Amino acid sequence: MTVSDTAWKPAAPPPAPVSPKSPKDRAAKSARTRRWRNVVWVLPAVLLLGVFAYLPLVQNLGFSFLKWDIYSGRQTFVGADNYVRMFNDPIFWKSLLNNTLYAIISIAFQVFGAMILAAMIEGLRSQRWRGILRAVYFVPSAISLTVAGLLFYFIYEPEMGILNASLDFLGLGNFTQAWLGQENTAIFAIIAMSQWQGFGYCTLLFSVALQRIPSELYEAASIDGVGPLQRFFSISLPLVREMTGLMMIVTVSGAFQVFNEVMVMTSGGPNNSSQVLGTWLYRSGFVRNDFGYAAAVATAVFIITLVLAVIQLRISKKRRVQW
């Protein structure tokens, strides 16, 4: 389970253009034509992205200034009305809060929890056990969020679900409840499912990062009489710091794009208590036929993810720890 050195290269600047080995007598014009013909290599990718990713992005901004009924097809320019409505919409703020909760809880479990877990796994002496545990923890990440969401819908189900049954079995019968059916527990039940689904992915990545720390560092510390706990804090933790930063951004960015599991488990209910930006956008557009407003919510999602992407880029560009 080794990862080659290429794995941790920072996103390097593009290679300097290789000058074509054209004989000197060749006309510069034909070289230029040839150079332009080389565009065919990147053309499919550029066209696909331009038409189906960047163009919609720009269009979305335009739509967010319209009142748009998709059934009648009527579009009216309403200025910043959608944004004004958005800022006065308690469900928008509720959604934003839920996304934020998602991000905070995921950082605790999927970043810091996973890091500690990875350190525990990598501390095991049996190579076989390390491999087995890493793989088992990852399995929930391989299945779809739809299957995971439906599965936990049943796990939380009051009559047949194993959560309430387990609480009863442990003598905690007082805590049994309809987890997804109550306004104060629904979003947390969904977030808990998401931790189950995603922590193995992060653990795996931290494991890879820890494996890349040379074992001599640990051996030297060990000889100096440094205990395992202190080795974790003084060697492992600082050397996976950059990985931690990246994982935090990836996790937070994911938390603001949540859609699938909420849609499957509660559709944002009960009473919009588990609504997130993604599901609120969907509901505004496709259920309430308010596409201009949905576009305004999409712009909010775009701004949040853009800011996070810029931070991520800065972290990636920093020089990595060398050893």
Add this chain to the structure above:
Amino acid sequence: MVTRSAVLLVLGRVLIKAFLVALAVVVIYPLVWMMLNGVKSNSELFSNPFALPIAWKWDNYVTAWNRGVGDYLTTSVLVTVASTVATVFISAWAAYGLTRVNIPFNRVVLVLILGGLMLAPTVALIPLVKMFQSLGLYNNLWALLILYTAFRVPFTTFLIRAYMMDLPAEVDEAASVDGASKARAFWQVILPMCKPILVSTVLLNILFTWNEYLFAMVFTSGGALQTLPVGLTNLMSKHGTDYPVVFAGMAIAAIPVIVLFFAGQRYFIRGLADGVGK
């Protein structure tokens, strides 16, 4: 003193291992529960959720298959294969163009393609619906094929490009001395050398497409056109009271990707590890 700390150390090891194994059991149990529920009867589900099935009703799986899961699976396989092949080829071409061919505005093209990494599908959703309606591709598998490819090209190009940058330039020089054109060098020399990263990207794209929900839900509505994730929610809403069949359907959707992960673990890990450094 030395012996006492040694005892503590051993105790710590045992406790950690016990904790890790217990956690593994808790993590994997819901999936075992799901598969076992797929062979129970409806009344068994409600009597004792932890009990093993009394009579193993494998025909639940057949029922699930006949109630649409078979069709959903076929659609999923079709979309997954087509978009994975398209994504990997288009990305490999782009990566080759960006690393080994002299193209105009190299830097702009690079930023344009890799910038796609930060685009959230939700942001583009509303305009895409309008676009595909006017293209006449709404409720059409082409919509999924195009969108999956477009939104996966940045990540896939990123991975393949990083790999190609590490291939020595002498490889191309040798090929050009032999008189091979750029296209031939790509197909016969560079692409075969990229096999490990190509396997990784193929696996990651299969995982993504197989599990994708948002686009699949919005852009297809007819039964036969639906992929597994959307089909399963249909199965649930249509036959919601026949829970074992729903569990069987979920298991049918989950098993292929779990098997694939264990079969290609090494490549998955490589791709995931390379990918987070984006």
